[in-house]
Structures are given as structure tokens and as C-alpha cells.
Amino acid sequence: TQLLEQSPQFLSIQEGENLTVYCNSSSVFSSLQWYRQEPGEGPVLLVTVVTGGEVKKLKRLTFQFGDARKDSSLHITAAQPGDTGLYLCAGARSGGYNKLIFGAGTRLAVHP
């Protein structure tokens, strides 16, 4: 079974701080997605990275896919309370009917 390990599991920071969340695997993925989930709701897609070494920016969020397509990171600059939530990474295998393998998530709390 392929696993995606996310770190840290929990992160509690003050508004304005920067943070990085990591998603690592020993397996290669054809693509990797990041989601944010609010309590009691379904995950919402933030970004998909496909090419090794790819970097995508979404306002204050920067996503990077590792060169070998085994890992990814999410960096948030100047975090705000609205960034609070559960961040999930998910990997897709080629030819696998898009059956996503999810990491356990990073729970982020940003305090004003």
C-alpha cells in the first residue's frame, strides 16, 4: 500500500507567521493535490501539481511538487485566521481511475 505522510500533524501559530506543511511518500505519483477541509464539510480542492519540480502559487499559498514526484510542500506566507483548517494532500497513480491516496492531514490553527 502506498502511503502519503504529512507533517506536522498539528500546527498552532499566530497571525502573520509563515509556515510549511510537508507531504512525503516513497512512491511516485502522476499528480498530487492539496485540499482544505472545514469541520463538518467536504474537502475543497486548492491545487493540483503534475510536473516534477512544478511550483504553483495561490495568493499567499505556494505549492511545490518534488522533482521525483514523490513529495510536495505547501507554504503559507503571513498566515491569517481564515487559513485555519485541515490541509490534506492526495496522490493519484497513473491508470488508477483517479483513486486518490490521502495523507492524514495537517490541522492548522491561526490565532489573531
Place this chain on the structure above:
Amino acid sequence: SQTIHQWPATLVQPVGSPLSLECTVEGTSNPNLYWYRQAAGRGLQLLFYSVGIGQISSEVPQNLSASRPQDRQFILSSKKLLLSDSGFYLCAWSGGYTEAFFGQGTRLTVV
């Protein structure tokens, strides 16, 4: 635009009772459909996926079953619920590309 509907939002069922959760997708045809379960505050575990009407693949052995009677309808069922079936159930669809889009989820509590 595509939308996914999942209901009910919350459900409390006694042990041994049946279960039926429904999910429908609008605005697309022949989607891949998925049922996931999420433990409290954790990642998602794939339970079933379907690439077409009547085609169901199970990822983990369990007390649940799934059916796809129509192209955009996906149903999760159980004949007799167990306490261990409690959890947050999520339906999702994808168009065969990389992104998956999720419903709002159903919080199932078996008592």
C-alpha cells in the same frame, strides 16, 4: 457547472439497522464516483469507486456495499450497521482527470 449533492448531512442509527446514503452529480456525464470514509480529523480512506453504471470496485473489506443504478447516482448501503461503521462519509466525483470534487459529507453515528 458541475455540482454534487450528498444526503443526509447527519444520521443517527441504532446498531443492526440498515443504511442508505445517496449521492448525485449534476452537470457532467459518465463521472468516476467514489465513497470515502474519514476518521475524526484524519485523512480519507477510499471505500468504493465506480467507473460506470453497475460497475463497483471495493477497496477494503467491510460491512458496507455500494451501487450505481444510474450514471450520476451513487448509493452506499448496509444491511446491518455496526458501531464501527460510525464516521464521516464523503462522496466524490472526477471526470477522469486528476481532480476530485467532494460532497458535503454525512456524519453517521451508530448507537
